[in-house]
Amino acid sequence: MDAVWENFKNSNYIYPPFPNASNGTQEISLYRDTTSMTILFITVLAISVFGAMGNGVVIWLLGFRIKRNPFMTYILNLAVADFGVLVSVIGDSIIYVFIPEFETAAFFFFLVFTYSASQFLLTAISIDRCVAVFYPHWHRYKRPLRLTTAVCVLIWVLSALLTAVTITLFFLHLFVAHRHYYYQFIVNAVLCLPVMTVATVSLFIKVCLKGRQRRRGRLLTIVLLTLLFFLLFAFPYNVMFSLNAFGSLAAATTLGGLILACLNSSVNPVIYFVVGRQWKARQKETMKMILQKVFKEEESNAEETSVETQA
Numbered sequence: 682m683d684a685v686w687e688n689f690k691n692s693n694y695i696y697p698p699f700p701n702a703s704n705g706t707q708e709i710s711l712y713r714d715t716t717s718m719t720i721l722f723i724t725v726l727a728i729s730v731f732g733a734m735g736n737g738v739v740i741w742l743l744g745f746r747i748k749r750n751p752f753m754t755y756i757l758n759l760a761v762a763d764f765g766v767l768v769s770v771i772g773d774s775i776i777y778v779f780i781p782e783f784e785t786a787a788f789f790f791f792l793v794f795t796y797s798a799s800q801f802l803l804t805a806i807s808i809d810r811c812v813a814v815f816y817p818h819w820h821r822y823k824r825p826l827r828l829t830t831a832v833c834v835l836i837w838v839l840s841a842l843l844t845a846v847t848i849t850l851f852f853l854h855l856f857v858a859h860r861h862y863y864y865q866f867i868v869n870a871v872l873c874l875p876v877m878t879v880a881t882v883s884l885f886i887k888v889c890l891k892g893r894q895r896r897r898g899r900l901l902t903i904v905l906l907t908l909l910f911f912l913l914f915a916f917p918y919n920v921m922f923s924l925n926a927f928g929s930l931a932a933a934t935t936l937g938g939l940i941l942a943c944l945n946s947s948v949n950p951v952i953y954f955v956v957g958r959q960w961k962a963r964q965k966e967t968m969k970m971i972l973q974k975v976f977k978e979e980e981s982n983a984e985e986t987s988v989e990t991q992a
Contacts, residue, residue: 725940726774729767732947736764739950742969751829752900753976755809758833759802763946765795770943786851790844793865798840799946800873803911805832807880810904814887843868866919874916881908899956899975906952914945 739760743753769792776788809829813820825831847865888901921938950968957971966974 721940722774722778725770725943728940728943728947729770729774732943732950733764733767733771735947735950736760736767738968739953739972740764742972746969747973750976751824752806752809753972754829754833755802755806756976758836759799759806759949762795762799762802763949766792766799766946767943769795770939790848790851793847794840794844796942797843797865797869798837800869800911800915801836801840802833803908804873804876804880805836806904807877807884807908810901811880811883814884814901870916870919874912874919877908877911881905881912884908903952903956903975906956907949910945910948910952914941914948918942 740757743749743757743760747753749757769788773788773792809820812824843865850864884901884905888905918938918941953975954968954971957975958966
């Protein structure tokens with residue numbers, strides 16, 4: 682087991698580099714404790730596996746079993762991005778621990794790609810919901826039919842381009858001490874955090890603090906919870922990972938940020954189920970029924986809002 686964790690300690694990609702007494706830094710006691718490392722490793726894997734299963738169910742239902750509306754296209758793409766993040770963590774964990782002779786930079790680049798896409802998609806979702814709440818008539822009747830699809834395509838292209846820059850920096854060795862891949866986390870934070878923060882506060886004030894908006898119900902509750910969990914779970918990983926590049930944080934803190942990021946990528950299917958389900962209903966509801974009901978509510982609310990606006 683000690684040999685396994687020795688391989689694990691040498692990771693420089695998804696898992697942060699560990700302090701080493703041989704290079705003049707003091708080794709942190711946590712990394713001497715094989716039991717603690719086992720617990721952390723099992724925690725990351727368990728969260729990632731269950732999260733990937735949940736997102737896989739959402740992808741299957743929205744991709745093949747349910748007729749989608751524009752907003753469901755955002756949710757489908759978000760589930761794909763989160764699934765990619767979790768698969769990257771699972772693959773990198775297994776290879777680094779059990780097959781260390783294999784090169785695993787590909788898993789890290791795929792993580793960066795999907796993690797960036799997830800954050801950009803959440804930003805687009807927050808903007809879409811703000812427009813739906815503050816400008817319902819335009820959102821319902823004048824929005825271009827293929828706008829959602831175009832936005833999703835642009836997000837994936839942008840994420841791919843940013844990751845391509847990261848790969849280029851990596852192979853050209855333009856940064857020292859493995860700092861070539863940290864810039865993308867900073868870019869994500871600068872582009873996404875201000876927009877999502879403003880959108881979350883605006884939606885909360887408009888929906889939760891104004892009585893007439895409260896009946897709009899579960900869909901906006903899901904969006905608000907998704908944005909809140911991002912601010913609590915995903916964004917700290919950006920900060921921790923970036924600061925660790927310059928030696929500002931211990932690697933243990935960055936590993937904790939990775940656990941939070943895995944939680945963020947895993948929690949959305951749980952939010953859909955918990956918020957969308959009618960717990961007192963006599964009929965047992967499947968995930969398909971819950972998703973259909975929640976997003977049908979989105980269409981009915983848009984119609985109701987448009988009638989109120991015209992009145």
